[in-house]
Amino acid sequence: MNPSDLERQLAFLREIDRLKGIVRLTPLIDRSRRENSAEHSWHLALYALVLAGHAAGTVDVLRVVKMLLIHDIVEIDAGDVPFHVPSTHAGQAERERLAAERIFGLLPDAQAAEFRDLWFEFEAAESDDAKFAKALDRFQPMLHNAATDGGTWVECEVTLEQVKSRCRPPIEGGAPALWTVAAQFAEEHFREPPQES
Amino acid sequence: MNPSDLERQLAFLREIDRLKGIVRLTPLIDRSRRENSAEHSWHLALYALVLAGHAAGTVDVLRVVKMLLIHDIVEIDAGDVPFHVPSTHAGQAERERLAAERIFGLLPDAQAAEFRDLWFEFEAAESDDAKFAKALDRFQPMLHNAATDGGTWVECEVTLEQVKSRCRPPIEGGAPALWTVAAQFAEEHFREPPQES
Ligand SMILES: [Ca+2]
Numbered sequence: 001m002n003p004s005d006l007e008r009q010l011a012f013l014r015e016i017d018r019l020k021g022i023v024r025l026t027p028l029i030d031r032s033r034r035e036n037s038a039e040h041s042w043h044l045a046l047y048a049l050v051l052a053g054h055a056a057g058t059v060d061v062l063r064v065v066k067m068l069l070i071h072d073i074v075e076i077d078a079g080d081v082p083f084h085v086p087s088t089h090a091g092q093a094e095r096e097r098l099a100a101e102r103i104f105g106l107l108p109d110a111q112a113a114e115f116r117d118l119w120f121e122f123e124a125a126e127s128d129d130a131k132f133a134k135a136l137d138r139f140q141p142m143l144h145n146a147a148t149d150g151g152t153w154v155e156c157e158v159t160l161e162q163v164k165s166r167c168r169p170p171i172e173g174g175a176p177a178l179w180t181v182a183a184q185f186a187e188e189h190f191r192e193p194p195q196e197s
Numbered sequence: 198m199n200p201s202d203l204e205r206q207l208a209f210l211r212e213i214d215r216l217k218g219i220v221r222l223t224p225l226i227d228r229s230r231r232e233n234s235a236e237h238s239w240h241l242a243l244y245a246l247v248l249a250g251h252a253a254g255t256v257d258v259l260r261v262v263k264m265l266l267i268h269d270i271v272e273i274d275a276g277d278v279p280f281h282v283p284s285t286h287a288g289q290a291e292r293e294r295l296a297a298e299r300i301f302g303l304l305p306d307a308q309a310a311e312f313r314d315l316w317f318e319f320e321a322a323e324s325d326d327a328k329f330a331k332a333l334d335r336f337q338p339m340l341h342n343a344a345t346d347g348g349t350w351v352e353c354e355v356t357l358e359q360v361k362s363r364c365r366p367p368i369e370g371g372a373p374a375l376w377t378v379a380a381q382f383a384e385e386h387f388r389e390p391p392q393e394s
Binding site: 042043065 | 235243258266267378
């Protein structure tokens with residue numbers, strides 16, 4: 001490998017440090033602050049390692065982990081658009097596509113192509129690996145919401161029906177046993193009297 | 198897989214959320230704040246994916262990534278002890294061993310054993326996978342220090358000789374090409390007049 005490949009690799013690794021500054025709506029479980037997209041990606045990679053046995057299809061754990069480690073890197077340019085705030089979603093797919101080209105393009109060509117392809121596969125959510133990865137990306141915030149008296153469900157003023165219609169297809173499609181648990185979390189929360197904000 | 202396995206897995210995934218609150222000395226590259234151990238682990242997993250071609254031995258990338266994703270989880274109980282502050286290191290190995298037993302022990306038995314074994318393998322730094330993982334764990338802070346006018350080198354008042362004697366063996370042992378670059382970073386920094394703090 002020639003020195004300029006290593007320089008490109010280090011430029012990419014420096015650039016993605018910025019993902020630590022992209023803040024999501026989701027609270028940490030201790031409610032001390034909101035989660036950033038870098039630590040979120042770390043957490044999801046652990047979800048994949050620990051919960052792989054619950055995947056709907058046959059999954060390649062390394063590919064799923066790679067997808068989850070890189071899935072939010074586009075937010076460095078495109079920002080995070082909260083799942084439960086649909087008004088922010090317009091134009092986001094195109095902003096993220098441009099971001100994927102620029103940021104993964106910092107890498108040597110073969111690695112850039114591999115990461116871009118993995119990112120597009122994740123976004124398409126059609127392969128078994130991508131379906132499982134997407135399921136985890138939707139499941140983890142539900143677990144945080146359940147552990148924090150509602151989290152973004154309360155903040156975004158969503159209904160139980162909205163949570164179910166938005167979260168059931170991706171979670172059930174990638175990890176049916178996790179949807180069973182997630183639906184229980186949501187039903188338990190929405191049974192309680194509404195929280196004062 | 199029975200429901201109680203899933204409950205143990207979710208208890209583990211909730212517990213490790215606390216790693217996002219363990220703050221290291223290393224600054225983010227934009228110097229906005231210090232890095233936490235969860236986002237640090239995410240970053241290192243990306244280092245492994247991107248830099249695997251520079252490993253000294255033959256490495257299994259999935260095993261290296263797993264090691265890096267879990268290597269700091271013990272800090273939830275044991276805290277982070279800064280590499281360049283040796284006075285904090287006494288007793289840390291034993292605190293971390295107890296933490297590994299408790300935290301990985303939240304998982305179903307087979308997964309608990311796998312994660313414990315991987316963590317001990319990382320700590321021992323004898324296998325090719327562990328040597329490469331350790332090299333990355335030592336290399337990443339050097340890159341951050343170089344990008345922030347000295348970072349913890351300045352804060353901990355270390356000399357070029359201390360940086361070399363502490364960092365060369367683990368980095369060169371796991372990824373010789375990265376040591377060449379890291380030594381250049383350090384030499385460049387220490388050639389400059391000392392920074393005012
Ligand atoms: Ca996202």
